[in-house]
Amino acid sequence: MESLQQAIIFFETHPNYRSQTENMRITLDNGYDMLEKAYKSHLLKNSATVDPSYFLKHDMSPRVNDIKIMTEEDQVIKIGVWLLKQPRIPNNFLSYYSEIRGAQILKNIKNIAEAQKTLQVASRSKLSTVRKPIQRLDKNDILTDIESCFVMCSSLLILFELEEKLMVKAIPDTSKRAQVFRELVSRPLAYVVLQTQKVVNEKDVGIIPLLPLLHLLSQNYARFHNLATNSIGDVQFDSLMRQLQVKCSSYVNEVIENLNEDTTKYVPPDGNVHPTTASTLNFLSSLTAHRVTVTQHVLALTAPQGSNTNLLLPKLFARILSALGSMLKKKANIYDDPTLATIFLLNNYNYIAKTLADEQDGLLPAITEMNSNILSFYHEEIATCTNEYLKSWNGISSVLKSVERIGEDKQMARQIMSTFVREFDQVLAQQTDYCISDPKMSSNVQTAVKNRIEKNYFHLLDICQRLHVFPQGIKYTENAFEMAIRNLFSSAKIN
Structure with missing residues (x-):
């Protein structure tokens, strides 16, 4: 060529x-x-x-x-x-x-x-x-x-x-x-x-x-x-980028709207963590994993001019957690049993606190940029719920206060023990299906219950045994009593 x-x-x-x-x-x-x-x-x-x-x-x-x-x-x-x-x-x-x-x-x-x-x-x-x-x-x-x-x-x-x-x-x-x-x-x-x-x-x-x-x-x-x-x-x-950003932004707004406008009547029958709580925290964790993308390409889309972009995600998290808290309180009101409603709030607040504290999820650093006391807030709510739950044992505590006045009175000992057994059985029956899903929290509340009534009950037990008030035997021996306390909240325990 x-x-x-x-x-x-x-x-x-x-x-x-x-x-x-x-x-x-x-x-x-x-x-x-x-x-x-x-x-x-x-x-x-x-x-x-x-x-x-x-x-x-x-x-x-x-x-x-x-x-x-x-x-x-x-x-x-x-x-x-x-x-x-x-x-x-x-x-x-x-x-x-x-x-x-x-x-x-x-x-x-x-x-x-x-x-x-x-x-x-x-x-x-x-x-x-x-x-x-x-x-x-x-x-x-x-x-x-x-x-x-x-x-x-x-x-x-x-x-x-x-x-x-x-x-x-x-x-x-x-x-x-x-x-x-x-x-x-x-x-x-x-x-x-x-x-x-x-x-x-x-x-x-x-x-x-x-x-x-x-x-x-x-x-x-x-x-x-x-x-x-x-x-x-x-x-x-x-055009594709714009459509993708707008759709993601609408999904974020939808999460808050769904929490604020939730009218569904479902609540876990055992007072366990509500599915919406778990899904919302998973949602926050996923946003944290893509923080830069979410901040720059989703939240900045609708942020007021001059906004501090570093605070866009923390502010969003604060809004979502606030909406979730309001929803949980509305859900708690659905329960006919106020004690079970308290267990429900306790479970959910504890789940939120544990998830926030999990370093792997990285949620806490993002949220504390807006509210440094967020974890303390949930711990206070947990303490409030625990104290509220313990009120369900006030009747039994009142019964046991009379133990010091028994002396050698068999009739009085028999009456107090019978009343205790009846009240104790009633509380256990009412709380048979209660669940605290976190083993550590469950153990803490069991200990609080035990500390509330154990000392006086064991004193009553000693008196009844010494006076031979129940020759046929007593229903709640020390072992039976402790077993009953350990079985609290175990209806569907999640490890």
Whole structure:
């Protein structure tokens, strides 16, 4: 080909060889066409379908170099570099590159997304053997869609990065390489953005599953924005970001509204932790794990101008905990048994305090930025609830106050013991289904009950045994009494 070019240049200066020169030009053009077809053939043959498993890992950085996007790139590079040096216009081979490589990236993205869905379905199907998942199928499908979007977005960046490395060798001309890349990214980028927009707009799953996606897109905002802006297609990445931020913001507001406007009548029959308490604290923990993303890309969206962004999350937590506290008090009023209502509040306040104090969740540092006394507040509430609960034992305490006046009076001893047994049985029967789910808290309250009545009861027991008031035996011996106290709050204990 190069010899032919030199011959054409030589014979162009000799008019007598015009026809031969024209034939040589036709031959040269045919040669160009054949080379470009060979280039296209090599592209099609060697464009690799990547292994999706490389992209289904959380940390891709150590494995990027293991991914092959071309099985054999030498011929593509060699032909392309040579063609770029030729004066011929247009360069059809560049269009082949953008079309074929763009289509391959799109194919790989779809394969990766499908592999992600298959992996998630297989993982969740294992749970179906021990659960009744019918009512959760729709939610699981939505979660799978969101996870698929995350994987597509992260994989797209990696595939584009690998493609750019290849293009530096295959298309060394900077301006032509930039134009080819603009064309190449258009279809796969538009597909990923459109699919993600569809999921964000149409699926309703709450903010937590969306946070990893929002974090990924915000961390790589400049990259995605530039890709979308420079692409030859109409890629609505900025619109996607706005929709995602607005949806996350609405979910945050929805949590507070649901707490404030909760009118459901359900309360745990044993006074245990309310499901809303657990879900709300999990919600706060998840926001803490994505604090920077939530602050900068969700809360700042609706914050008044000039707000201290560092306090946006602590202020939100304060509002949510306040709304949760109001909801719990309303729920407590649903109980017919005021003592059980107190146990309910005790369980919930204790759950909140323990979760806040858990260093792994990282909630306390965030909340104390706004309220340094928050943990003390809940400990005071727990103490108040404990004292309120102990009032349920006041009747028994009153009965036992007369023990000091028994002396040698068998009749009085018999009467006090009988009254005690009746009252004790009544309290135990009333509290049979009570539960304090935290073993440590349960033990503390049991000890408080024991300290309230044990001394006087054991004194009464000694008197009755000394006076032989109950020859047939006494129902609550020391062991039986202690066992009864230990069995308090054990209806559904959670370790």
